[in-house]
Amino acid sequence: MxxxxxxxxxxxLAYAFFALAIPVSMIAMSFLxxxxxxxxxxxxxxxxxxxxxxxxxxxxxxVSFYLTAMLFIVFDIEIVFLFPxxxxxxxxxxxxxxxxxxxxxxxxxxxxxIWRKGALEWx
Amino acid sequence: MxxxxxxxxxxxxxxxxxLILLGASAVVLIGALFVPRRWRRGFSxxxxxxxxxxxxxxxxxxxxxxxxxxxIMADSIRRDRLAEIGQILVAGAGLLAVGVSYWERRAPxxxxxxxxxxxxxxxxxxxxxxAGMAFFVAANNLMTLFLGLEWFSIALYILTxxxxxxxxxxxxxxxxxxxxxxxxxxxxxGSALVYGATGALEFGEIARNAGDADSLFYVAGLAMILVGxxxxxxxxxxxxxxxxxYQGAPTPVTAFMSAATKVAALILTLRVLVTAFPDVxxxxxxxxxxxAAISLAWGNLAALVQTDVKRMLAYSxxxxxxxxxxPIAAGNERGGYALLYYLIAYAAMSVGSFAIVAARERELARxxxxxxLANFFWERPFLGAAMTVFMFGFIGLxxxxxxxxxxxxxxxxxxxxxxxxxxxxxxxxxxxxYYYLGVVMAMWMRAPEPRVVPAGGSPPRDAALSATVVAxxxxxxxxxxxxxxxxxxxxxxxxFLDFPY
Numbered sequence: 001m002x003x004x005x006x007x008x009x010x011x012x013l014a015y016a017f018f019a020l021a022i023p024v025s026m027i028a029m030s031f032l033x034x035x036x037x038x039x040x041x042x043x044x045x046x047x048x049x050x051x052x053x054x055x056x057x058x059x060x061x062x063v064s065f066y067l068t069a070m071l072f073i074v075f076d077i078e079i080v081f082l083f084p085x086x087x088x089x090x091x092x093x094x095x096x097x098x099x100x101x102x103x104x105x106x107x108x109x110x111x112x113x114i115w116r117k118g119a120l121e122w123x
Numbered sequence: 124m125x126x127x128x129x130x131x132x133x134x135x136x137x138x139x140x141x142l143i144l145l146g147a148s149a150v151v152l153i154g155a156l157f158v159p160r161r162w163r164r165g166f167s168x169x170x171x172x173x174x175x176x177x178x179x180x181x182x183x184x185x186x187x188x189x190x191x192x193x194x195i196m197a198d199s200i201r202r203d204r205l206a207e208i209g210q211i212l213v214a215g216a217g218l219l220a221v222g223v224s225y226w227e228r229r230a231p232x233x234x235x236x237x238x239x240x241x242x243x244x245x246x247x248x249x250x251x252x253x254a255g256m257a258f259f260v261a262a263n264n265l266m267t268l269f270l271g272l273e274w275f276s277i278a279l280y281i282l283t284x285x286x287x288x289x290x291x292x293x294x295x296x297x298x299x300x301x302x303x304x305x306x307x308x309x310x311x312x313g314s315a316l317v318y319g320a321t322g323a324l325e326f327g328e329i330a331r332n333a334g335d336a337d338s339l340f341y342v343a344g345l346a347m348i349l350v351g352x353x354x355x356x357x358x359x360x361x362x363x364x365x366x367x368x369y370q371g372a373p374t375p376v377t378a379f380m381s382a383a384t385k386v387a388a389l390i391l392t393l394r395v396l397v398t399a400f401p402d403v404x405x406x407x408x409x410x411x412x413x414x415a416a417i418s419l420a421w422g423n424l425a426a427l428v429q430t431d432v433k434r435m436l437a438y439s440x441x442x443x444x445x446x447x448x449x450p451i452a453a454g455n456e457r458g459g460y461a462l463l464y465y466l467i468a469y470a471a472m473s474v475g476s477f478a479i480v481a482a483r484e485r486e487l488a489r490x491x492x493x494x495x496l497a498n499f500f501w502e503r504p505f506l507g508a509a510m511t512v513f514m515f516g517f518i519g520l521x522x523x524x525x526x527x528x529x530x531x532x533x534x535x536x537x538x539x540x541x542x543x544x545x546x547x548x549x550x551x552x553x554x555x556x557y558y559y560l561g562v563v564m565a566m567w568m569r570a571p572e573p574r575v576v577p578a579g580g581s582p583p584r585d586a587a588l589s590a591t592v593v594a595x596x597x598x599x600x601x602x603x604x605x606x607x608x609x610x611x612x613x614x615x616x617x618x619f620l621d622f623p624y
Contacts, residue, residue: 008339109149116156 064122071114078107131197136188137261138200139181140210144254147174148247155243167246168225168587174250175218178257182210192619194263198325201263201394204616208463209260209390212470213383215598217253219474220379221246222591223481245285249379252278256387260394264324265314268391272310272355275387276303279380283372295371302364303354310351316344317399326399333402345400349410352395355388358414358444359421366425369437374484377433378477381440382470385447393451393462397620404454404623411452412536412544418445419551426558432480432491435558436473439517442551443469446532449544453535454624459617461531464610468516468524468602475595476513479506482588493561498571507566509592514559516599519552524602524609531610539624 081103089096114120135142151167158166185207192203224245252275259271280303284296318324320340321332333341350361357365369377396407422442429435447465450458483491483499483506500507516523529552536544602609 106149109153112153113156116153 062123067119071119074110075107078103131199132195134195134200134202136181136185137195137202139185140178140214140257141254143177143181144174144214144250144257147171147177148250148254151250152243152247155247160240163240164225164242167242168221171246171250172218172221175214175221175253178214178253179211179218182207182214182257186211194325194327198327199264199267200258200261202261203619205390205394205463205620206261208613208616209386210257212386212466213256213260214253216379216383216386216470216474217249219382219471219478219591219595220249220375222587222594223378223474223478224249224375225587226485226585241285245282248278248282248285251275252282252379253383256383259387260390262391262394263326265318265326265329266324268395269307269311269314271387271391272307272351275384276307276355279303279376279384282376283368283380285376286373289371291371292373295368298364298371299368306351306354306361309347309354313344313347313349313351316340316347318344320344326395329399330401333400342403342406345403345407346410348395349392349407349414352388352392353414355384356392356444356448357385357441358448359418359441360414362418362421362441362444365441366429366434366437369440370431370434370490374433374477374481377437378474378481381436381477382473385440385444385473386466386470389447389451389462389466392448393459393617394620396451397454397459397622401621401623408452408454408539408624411448412541415445415448415452416544416547418442418448419547420445423551423554427554429558430492430494432493432496432562433477435493435562436476436480439555439558440473442555443517445551446529446548449548450532450535452544453539453541454622455535455538456614456617456620456622457531457538458535459620459622460610460613461528461535463613463616464602464606465525465528465532467609468528468599471595471598471602472513472516472523472525475509475592475599476517478588478591478595479510479513482506482585485585493565494569495572496562496565497569499566501567502571505589506592509596510566511563512596512599514563518556518559522603523599524606525599526603527606527610528602 082100085096085100085103089100147170151170154170155163155167185202186204189202189204189207192201192205194200195202255271255273255275255278259268259275262268262271280296280300283299284293286292314324317329317340320336320338321329323329323332353361354364369381372380396404396411400407418441422438422440422445426435426438426442429438447462447469450461450465452458480491482503483496487495489495500511512523516525519525519529529548533545533548536548
């Protein structure tokens with residue numbers, strides 16, 4: 001195995017230079033140009049391409065939304081796995097069918113679990 | 124052009140331990156929701172214990188069948204004695220952890236209710252973690268390696284945070300999740316680089332293709348895989364999560380984690396380095412030697428100043444990561460079996476000592492410090508005596524198997540020509556005497572702190588915990604008494620590995 005010469009690392013060096021230079025220059029320039037005297041309300045707000053940032057995001061809402069959304073994603077993604085199996089089912093045969101059944105069984109375990117734990121009830 | 128699907132053929136015997144544990148995990152998870160609440164804990168614990176015994180028996184049977192190792196299931200899993208010994212050790216640690224976890228509370232209360240509620244989850248996760256480790260130690264390509272690693276790590280993240288009513292447990296869980304994921308991500312990145320350099324995932328093929336690999340990616344990948352595994356082994360300087368997580372996690376979880384994670388991660392480290400990276404053995408042996416030396420220094424020095432016993436044991440586990448990496452770093456056959464032999468005694472002592480901390484914690488209902496272990500021997504002579512054996516054992520004194528384990532680890536490093544590492548190890552051992560004996564002194568000689576006696580007077584009866592401590596003692600002392608046959612068995616388990624030195 002040939003050992004790498006130092007020249008092989010040059011792209012990394014260039015990459016590291018820019019990765020460092022860009023944020024450092026941004027921070028440095030904000031100190032240079034935004035002196036406290038020039039800070040107005042508009043200037044201290046985050047710049048979102050001219051669009052106002054909208055209502056404050058720290059409103060409280062029930063955790064049930066999160067729970068439902070998470071459960072939806074989990075089951076949704078799992079169902080997505082079933083489509084490729086359907087496409088190749090004939091070619092693979094009983095092995096695929098068995099795997100398919102096993103997959104559904106695992107899904108059922110998860111379903112029974114969240115149901116008995118009361119995660120499906122709206123609180 | 125369509126290629127016909129080739130069924131790789133499932134080797135059910137080799138997968139039996141994992142399948143038993145996973146099946147039981149699902150049964151516990153669902154079953155606990157249907158049995159009446161007050162039987163929930165007993166049901167889950169009993170079923171888990173049975174499943175773990177089943178997994179040990181299955182692994183032992185496969186061990187008996189395998190005279191020589193072979194790769195199975197599209198070369199993704201290795202069926203050999205090294206894997207089976209790892210599976211037996213991990214399942215054994217799980218079995219002991221079940222014993223530490225299960226205890227009868229006399230007074231019913233709110234905490235007990237919530238604990239009964241979560242018993243099914245707890246034991247199901249414990250079984251899933253053991254199954255993941257059993258899979259991990261048999262991994263034979265980078266994909267199964269990562270799959271196994273994430274499988275048991277995710278179970279452990281949740282187990283760490285399972286005491287949700289304690290803030291420390293939640294904090295430990297979050298820290299472990301973040302730092303652990305970071306370690307996994309580094310390992311995954313390293314795997315990608317190695318795959319990019321060699322075009323291979325299977326360990327043997329990586330070694331064969333290493334000749335025309337791009338050395339830059341290959342070596343960078345190896346380094347990142349090493350770092351990822353060092354996170355799991357909790358070797359310094361990748362140990363920063365260890366004290367916080369060991370301290371914050373529920374003590375039975377700590378007991379399991381400290382023993383089983385080390386066993387799984389170290390066995391796999393040995394396997395992946397020796398089988399996939401023989402070309403660059405000069406690099407990884409020296410890297411591991413340096414990591415071992417740093418772990419020994421850092422772990423022991425930090426343990427000196429700890430007052431919390433769990434935290435002290437966590438730093439002791441960092442320092443033992445150093446002792447355990449030493450034989451791998453030696454890269455010779457003696458190192459291979461020294462590691463396995465050391466792990467047997469270490470795992471038993473680790474679970475045993477945390478079990479005793481758990482007993483004291485239940486008695487006092489607050490964190491155990493060295494000073495509130497005062498008079499422990501005279502209050503509970505059996506547990507005190509067992510703790511004394513474990514503490515002397517951690518130093519490396521007989522009648523614990525670590526005496527011989529340390530001797531072999533040092534010999535392996537010496538045979539490699541690394542006298543400096545042996546000197547670091549000996550100095551570390553001398554330093555460690557101070558804090559291990561501090562515990563012994565407190566238990567035997569210090570007058571008890573004035574404290575409110577818990578209602579009910581006598582300490583809680585923990586039949587399961589006492590049985591666990593007995594089992595841990597039997598393995599600790601037994602590995603010393605039966606050192607010859609054990610070392611022969613371990614030598615037999617590593618003989619198929621082509622050690623570079």
